[in-house]
Amino acid sequence: MRLSRNSRVRSRARERADLLIVNADELVTLAGGNERPRIGKQLRELGIVRDGCVAIKDGKIAAVGKTADVRNVFKAETVISANGKTVMPGFVNAHTHLVFAGSREDEFQMRVEGAYYLEILSAGGGILRTVRETRKASVDKLVDLGMGSLDVMLEYGTTTAEAKSGYGLATRDELKLLEVVKRLNQMHSVDVVSTFLGAHAVPPEFKGDARGYVELVVAEMIPKVAEKKLAEFCDVFCEKGVFSLEQTRHVLTAGRSHGLRSKVHADEMSTLGGAELAADVGAVSADHLLFASDDGLKAMAAKGVVGVLLPAAAFSLMNGRFADARKMVDVGVPVALGSDFSPSCMVESMQLVVAFACHLMRLTPAEAVAAATINAAHAVGRASEIGSLEVGKKADVLVLDAPNHKFLGYHFGANLVDKVIKNGRLVVDHEAKQNEPVFLKEAEMPP
Numbered sequence: 524m525r526l527s528r529n530s531r532v533r534s535r536a537r538e539r540a541d542l543l544i545v546n547a548d549e550l551v552t553l554a555g556g557n558e559r560p561r562i563g564k565q566l567r568e569l570g571i572v573r574d575g576c577v578a579i580k581d582g583k584i585a586a587v588g589k590t591a592d593v594r595n596v597f598k599a600e601t602v603i604s605a606n607g608k609t610v611m612p613g614f615v616n617a618h619t620h621l622v623f624a625g626s627r628e629d630e631f632q633m634r635v636e637g638a639y640y641l642e643i644l645s646a647g648g649g650i651l652r653t654v655r656e657t658r659k660a661s662v663d664k665l666v667d668l669g670m671g672s673l674d675v676m677l678e679y680g681t682t683t684a685e686a687k688s689g690y691g692l693a694t695r696d697e698l699k700l701l702e703v704v705k706r707l708n709q710m711h712s713v714d715v716v717s718t719f720l721g722a723h724a725v726p727p728e729f730k731g732d733a734r735g736y737v738e739l740v741v742a743e744m745i746p747k748v749a750e751k752k753l754a755e756f757c758d759v760f761c762e763k764g765v766f767s768l769e770q771t772r773h774v775l776t777a778g779r780s781h782g783l784r785s786k787v788h789a790d791e792m793s794t795l796g797g798a799e800l801a802a803d804v805g806a807v808s809a810d811h812l813l814f815a816s817d818d819g820l821k822a823m824a825a826k827g828v829v830g831v832l833l834p835a836a837a838f839s840l841m842n843g844r845f846a847d848a849r850k851m852v853d854v855g856v857p858v859a860l861g862s863d864f865s866p867s868c869m870v871e872s873m874q875l876v877v878a879f880a881c882h883l884m885r886l887t888p889a890e891a892v893a894a895a896t897i898n899a900a901h902a903v904g905r906a907s908e909i910g911s912l913e914v915g916k917k918a919d920v921l922v923l924d925a926p927n928h929k930f931l932g933y934h935f936g937a938n939l940v941d942k943v944i945k946n947g948r949l950v951v952d953h954e955a956k957q958n959e960p961v962f963l964k965e966a967e968m969p970p
């Protein structure tokens with residue numbers, strides 16, 4: 524009785540929220556010190572609250588803390604119990620090639636049997652094959668395919684994904700892909716951050732004339748992309764036999780002069796100096812980095828360039844090599860994670876990426892979680908809005924069917940996501956689905 528009197532007093536004073544998530548075994552906030560991407564020991568500081576609670580109002584986070592404390596201030600008609608569960612920010616996938624048509628499962632088999640990625644590319648396969656299929660596809664078809672991929676990403680807990688063009692490689696087709704990215708961002712719950720990657724490969728029309736193609740990218744594509752405001756970032760596949768350091772610098776400089784911030788596919792298959800270049804041009808991120816030199820990593824650390832690690836991509840190359848994530852953490856490179864979702868790396872799940880980062884790169888689960896949330900948000904220029912659970916940020920929240928964040932590396936292959944809340948709205952609820960019949964009895968089968 525005493526309790527009910529207290530709660531009446533309390534309810535009069537309490538502010539109304541739209542949604543409360545209460546009693547989380549582990550509330551992973553990643554709060555504090557997020558003006559810069561996390562480095563070194565900061566990567567392990569997840570800001571965990573036991574018996575945690577998040578209050579959500581108008582699509583934003585209104586309060587974060589102990590359940591009792593938040594409930595003293597907020598009430599809501601919709602209350603989700605996270606008892607026995609982990610609550611954390613939605614995953615940010617910092618690197619995808621989301622928009623393409625066709626598939627390359629036969630090349631996958633060739634790689635299993637020993638073919639090398641760059642050999643397939645130089646024989647007109649790989650990226651160039653996807654370019655042929657993507658050029659033929661309509662905007663509607665590409666939107667359809669992209670929506671399907673985003674559905675899977677969301678189911679597995681990704682609430683923001685970067686997406687690159689790069690399977691058009693002609694002005695009209697590159698603009699088409701970026702229009703698709705724009706439509707996907709408008710249509711899907713997942714927020715999509717647009718990157719222009721016209722310099723992804725040399726198209727057949729310019730075979731043997733990378734220089735000529737780079738001129739087209741610089742003189743025609745970049746100005747049009749900027750004029751139509753179709754991208755925030757400009758990226759280049761800087762690699763031996765693809766685009767040189769000098770060509771990469773030329774494209775990124777042109778991009779910057781049109782307001783596009785720089786990203787680089789750097790040192791993925793050879794030590795070319797992509798990491799050094801990324802630091803030198805002040806890129807937001809350098810991605811892949813399997814073969815980055817020590818000097819390159821130190822230069823990135825000095826300039827705060829985010830190292831976007833793509834363990835699923837390295838895994839799918841099948842040469843047993845991975846970026847040296849431990850060295851990067853040691854020298855102070857801020858590390859982030861992405862899936863590199865593409866026709867050669869068909870991975871939508873950031874949970875699998877986190878598990879790979881732990882198993883194959885020896886990031887701890889805490890480091891991998893920070894890399895897949897707040898640091899990935901830095902890598903896509905969104906750290907003031909997403910990537911942590913802090914008052915005023917977007918309410919992009921996951922409820923995991925696991926008692927703590929370590930399960931993300933430990934229990935891999937399954938989908939640990941129980942619920943996804945995007946902009947304050949419940950968009951995925953696996954708990955609700957569990958009550959639906961999964962198997963039809965013979966009598967219920969259609970004739």
Ligand SMILES: [Zn+2]
Pocket residue numbers: 618619620788863
């Ligand atoms: Zn890539």
